[in-house]
Amino acid sequence: MTAQRSNTLVVAVGLLATLALSAGCRGNKSKDPPIHPNWNMDDQQYFQAQEDNDWFPDHRAQRPLVAGTVARGLLKADDHLYRGRGADGRLVDTLPPSITLDEALLDRGERRYAIYCAPCHEQNGRGNGIIAQPGSVATGLLVKPPSYMDPRLQAMPLGYFFDVISNGKATMRPYAAQIPVEDRWAIAAWVRVLQVSERAAKADIPPAELGKLNSGGAQ
């Protein structure tokens, strides 16, 4: 009688334990989609960004633009701002009137440059970024980016850098889709800063900052 009862107890505890183990613990990795006991209105009949829609053959709910059309408000008529070209169709050497040159712009340019350009062009613009160089993780780009200090590039107008970012150049692909237009100008301005700092002489440094250089504070 007691033996039988303790047997039942063992079986019951064993069953409970297997149930608990088969259900798993919190945080276990799983390839299966989450099971929600109650789906409520989790999935409603509208499409979120990048959701799939089986109605279209390519399954994209977000439809690509029909060729030859422009979405409302996105007509980019300002040649200076959007193409870096003046009325005569040549590349400009000035910022568009809607963008002012100040510390905030250069600061923005430096940070955006670090995100989008430095992986290949290196933070100092010499073209030895981590992607470009063969190293421990990467085998390096097949075509290496040039240094901005190259005399040919030093002679280029500001609009040229905007144009390369927007439309790409040879093996470098365009970044117009990734970087908003104001940021592209900020980056172009920062590329110019890198070039100018290469040419700079000691006399160009403001006296107030000179102390830092001599004490080794600046590089």
Added chain:
Amino acid sequence: MAQIFPRWTNKIPLAVGVTAPVVLVSVVFAIWYWFSPKFTDVGYQPEQPVPFSHKLHAGSLGLDCRYCHNTVEQAAAAALPPAGTCMNCHANLNLGDHENRIKPIKDAFAGGPPVEWIRVHMLPDYAYFNHSVHLAAGVGCSSCHGRIDQMETVFQDQPLSMSWCLDCHRDPEPNLRPRDQITNMAWGPEDAAAYDPNTDPTRTRAVAPPEHCSGCHR
């Protein structure tokens, strides 16, 4: 007259009194433990159509999150990158033996079918979430997504439940950082302790996360 109930029935109240609380507690525990998003959702790690590794790209190569998720600061959604973004580098790289791993991307770029990435983080459609406000307030990616830069394949690290959202909304300060550190994956508790958002000159106002229902259920 014979007894209606046999003698053993005297034990029923005792047995019920002992087992009922045990069963009740087990059921409550089971629902609390296994029905919670901490169990159902955390750790979801689907196999992706391309073996893309954040550990390699964001960790070892040190790419900034915004190189690929470039809409994250301006839009509600942190868009997954189109094939063209991968091709910025991969058109100019040779993966050697691993070239077949990137083939679906190259096909999509050449006009083939788009790559169908499998969604990892998924709020119900009745809850509203917006990346740009959180990033503008200085909440970092790693607070909500964990150490993505150490993940070979992305998995969900946080429950994304309503109580989880509210825990932070009620006391956001320990989760705030300078706004140029939002993509810094190595930001740890020591950095957070050393940073006081109230004395940060780049902040013009105190953050005010919504706690009222219509803030998130709009």
